Amino acid sequence: MTAAPHIDAGHPADDELLAQFExxxxxxxxxxxxxxxxxxxxxxxxxxxxxxxxSEIIGMQPEGSWITRAPSLRRKAILxxxxxxxxxxxxYLYSACETLGVSRAExxxxxxxxxxxxxxxxxxxxxxxxxxxxxxxxVDGAAICNQVPLCRTSYGPYGRAMIRICKEESFHQxxxxxxxxxxxRGTDEQRAMVQESVDRFWWPALMMFxxxxxxxxxxxxxxxxxxxxxxxxxxxxxxxxxxxxxxxxLGVTLPDPALQWNEERGHYDFSQPDWDEFADVIGGNGPCxxxxxxxxxxxxxxxxxxxxxxxxxxxxxxEHA
Ligand SMILES: [Fe+2]
Ligand SMILES: [Fe+2]
Numbered sequence: 001m002t003a004a005p006h007i008d009a010g011h012p013a014d015d016e017l018l019a020q021f022e023x024x025x026x027x028x029x030x031x032x033x034x035x036x037x038x039x040x041x042x043x044x045x046x047x048x049x050x051x052x053x054x055s056e057i058i059g060m061q062p063e064g065s066w067i068t069r070a071p072s073l074r075r076k077a078i079l080x081x082x083x084x085x086x087x088x089x090x091x092y093l094y095s096a097c098e099t100l101g102v103s104r105a106e107x108x109x110x111x112x113x114x115x116x117x118x119x120x121x122x123x124x125x126x127x128x129x130x131x132x133x134x135x136x137x138x139v140d141g142a143a144i145c146n147q148v149p150l151c152r153t154s155y156g157p158y159g160r161a162m163i164r165i166c167k168e169e170s171f172h173q174x175x176x177x178x179x180x181x182x183x184x185r186g187t188d189e190q191r192a193m194v195q196e197s198v199d200r201f202w203w204p205a206l207m208m209f210x211x212x213x214x215x216x217x218x219x220x221x222x223x224x225x226x227x228x229x230x231x232x233x234x235x236x237x238x239x240x241x242x243x244x245x246x247x248x249x250l251g252v253t254l255p256d257p258a259l260q261w262n263e264e265r266g267h268y269d270f271s272q273p274d275w276d277e278f279a280d281v282i283g284g285n286g287p288c289x290x291x292x293x294x295x296x297x298x299x300x301x302x303x304x305x306x307x308x309x310x311x312x313x314x315x316x317x318x319e320h321a
Contacts, residue, residue: 025226030156033099046100053093054111054118060086062126078175085168096157121208123286130197136176138205144169145239154226199255203273209236240270
């Protein structure tokens with residue numbers, strides 16, 4: 001390693017590094033862990049990638065609680081695989097985040113002490129098995145809208161993790177849609193169960209894209225850095241346009257009377273979710289916030305002996321070597 005070249009007064013090398021960084025971004029090339037990056041870029045990425053990783057891990061809970069109550073062996077196998085995928089997504093993303101100079105232990109601590117957030121959607125309960133289908137269809141569907149553009153994000157490890165994650169998310173969405181389609185072909189009670197579930201999840205799913213653009217102060221900088229590729233409102237519109245025909249094919253009604261095709265715009269018009277409710281859930285007062293973190297903390301404590309054993313094993317292997 002050579003000495004840092006920017007210790008001279010005036011920091012001429014800093015300007016050079018910044019110019020190089022900006023050129024990489026302008027060319028749509030990737031920034032890699034070995035590259036110099038502005039501290040604010042690094043901090044923004046840590047926040048975004050960590051929040052994403054936490055969402056994958058906390059997101060295992062609402063559906064995980066249905067594994068023991070799946071209605072058939074086939075549904076159980078599908079749900080197990082899906083929930084396991086989410087653990088894998090968390091792992092890729094924590095690893096990507098570690099390349100930015102924070103440890104997994106620090107990130108876990110930030111989550112458990114409420115200093116880093118996870119997606120608001122996972123603070124809603126799952127009340128029926130139809131929710132497993134609705135989450136696959138709408139929640140994983142929203143995740144796909146959000147994440148496909150992130151495959152081209154400017155930070156290499158994050159973008160590469162997203163490529164694999166997106167492939168698995170599309171399986172998640174399809175299994176959810178297939179589950180709902182099966183229920184819609186069933187009894188009146190099953191159809192009513194699907195409709196009730198869609199009524200509950202529609203608005204929280206639209207909230208997943210974050211606040212409206214005029215209330216999202218970080219969007220402009222994140223887009224300039226290529227961390228984010230589309231605005232919240234653009235992604236929300238994309239989700240609505242994609243979902244309306246799917247709802248029609250399914251035979252469910254989306255709970256928004258203002259929803260209609262706008263010929264002029266070439267998009268569906270739709271109502272805004274309740275942003276006060278969103279602020280409440282983000283602020284820790286959603287229906288399941290306390291439960292989710294308590295469960296995560298318990299799992300973390302229960303796993304302490306595994307971490308200790310793995311560390312002891314690694315140390316002994318090193319000694320032998
Ligand atoms: Fe995922
Ligand atoms: Fe998923």
